Amino acid sequence: MKVVLRNPRREVEVAGGRRVKEILQDLDIVPETVIVIRGDSLITGDQIVADGDTIELRPVMSGGRSTS
Amino acid sequence: MKCRKCGEQASIELRRHNAAFCAGDFLEFFRNQVREAIRKHRMFGRDEQVLVAVSGGKDSLALWDVLIDDGYQTTGLHLDLGIFDYSVESRAKCEAFAAARGVPLLVSSVAEEVGGPVPVIKQVTRRPPCSGCGLSKRYLLNRGALEHGFPVVATGHNLDDEAATLFGSVMHWQMDALPRQSPALASTHPKLVRRVKPLYRLSELETAAYAFLRRIDYIVEECPFARGATSIAHKEILNRMEEASPGAKHNFLFGFLEKARPAFERAEVVALQECARCGQVTTGTVCAFCKLSDQVKRAGR
Numbered sequence: 001m002k003v004v005l006r007n008p009r010r011e012v013e014v015a016g017g018r019r020v021k022e023i024l025q026d027l028d029i030v031p032e033t034v035i036v037i038r039g040d041s042l043i044t045g046d047q048i049v050a051d052g053d054t055i056e057l058r059p060v061m062s063g064g065r066s067t068s
Numbered sequence: 069m070k071c072r073k074c075g076e077q078a079s080i081e082l083r084r085h086n087a088a089f090c091a092g093d094f095l096e097f098f099r100n101q102v103r104e105a106i107r108k109h110r111m112f113g114r115d116e117q118v119l120v121a122v123s124g125g126k127d128s129l130a131l132w133d134v135l136i137d138d139g140y141q142t143t144g145l146h147l148d149l150g151i152f153d154y155s156v157e158s159r160a161k162c163e164a165f166a167a168a169r170g171v172p173l174l175v176s177s178v179a180e181e182v183g184g185p186v187p188v189i190k191q192v193t194r195r196p197p198c199s200g201c202g203l204s205k206r207y208l209l210n211r212g213a214l215e216h217g218f219p220v221v222a223t224g225h226n227l228d229d230e231a232a233t234l235f236g237s238v239m240h241w242q243m244d245a246l247p248r249q250s251p252a253l254a255s256t257h258p259k260l261v262r263r264v265k266p267l268y269r270l271s272e273l274e275t276a277a278y279a280f281l282r283r284i285d286y287i288v289e290e291c292p293f294a295r296g297a298t299s300i301a302h303k304e305i306l307n308r309m310e311e312a313s314p315g316a317k318h319n320f321l322f323g324f325l326e327k328a329r330p331a332f333e334r335a336e337v338v339a340l341q342e343c344a345r346c347g348q349v350t351t352g353t354v355c356a357f358c359k360l361s362d363q364v365k366r367a368g369r
Contacts, residue, residue: 007290035277058276060276
């Protein structure tokens with residue numbers, strides 16, 4: 001299966017047939033830092049991603065900022 | 069995982085609320101959190117004109133979207149920071165959003181106002197880019213609101229932004245910053261408009277999910293100057309804590325606001341006056357924005 005990552009945009013191939021949370025763990029991505037997109041939907045960590053699927057892990061973090 | 073409200077397949081899990089929602093029920097949850105923030109802090113009323121600071125990112129456009137949908141009278145203000153292609157694209161996102169919804173958008177250029185864009189400010193001041201950028205934003209938003217007669221400026225700061233700022237202030241015990249950290253800052257001077265943060269109850273994950281589900285076309289790429297910023301490092305630390313203990317960020321911020329902030333508030337006594345040069349509010353004779361602008365213009369000669 002294909003995983004689309006951002007900043008910079010790139011694609012990686014990983015083994016499918018697994019839950020989203022396992023894929024995030026493999027890629028060392030904290031679940032709180034990305035939304036997981038499949039097609040035009042968001043999917044939760046317990047959903048299984050099939051071998052032929054593509055998911056996008058879109059980072060949610062914005063900043064930096066000055067402190068006040 | 070099923071939606072807590074309707075039992076259908078969930079689109080998002082919110083561990084800190086021990087809940088999951090389908091797309092429709094999540095959008096309603098999100099809007100209710102914004103409504104609660106506005107109500108609890110009396111941020112603004114339906115009879116007031118609200119100036120919404122929009123960067124082109126997910127947070128500010130999500131905020132503007134909710135306010136428009138809820139019938140508030142809003143105008144966007146975009147500050148063009150002059151950060152290469154990033155700023156060109158950010159401005160285009162704001163303009164497209166405003167045009168699609170038929171709402172007014174004001175645009176102000178940092179390069180024109182300060183004398184140079186953010187990359188030049190960074191070079192001249194030899195300080196982290198977020199420093200001059202943040203100073204310019206606060207000044208130009210307030211002045212923009214005053215010039216156009218808006219009583220209040222709403223920004224897209226979310227729970228993660230606020231928790232990271234608080235974390236930074238506590239790490240350095242910035243006694244002047246702690247009392248100013250609030251979802252709503254009242255006008256304490258005729259030339260200082262009210263500043264409010266209606267997204268402070270919502271995490272970055274939630275604002276990103278809202279923007280995606282509402283099909284808002286926002287800039288996903290991060291600011292080229294964000295990498296290495298202290299606030300990003302603080303967010304990463306807090307997210308690790310959140311992973312180990314869901315609700316950690318919420319408890320940190322809300323605990324401060326409810327229990328600790330009043331103590332720091334009592335300690336703050338600041339005399340405000342008008343800048344001898346531009347007339348905007350400052351604590352000294354000449355404001356920090358005028359000093360920055362002088363420095364940038366001198367370097368450009």
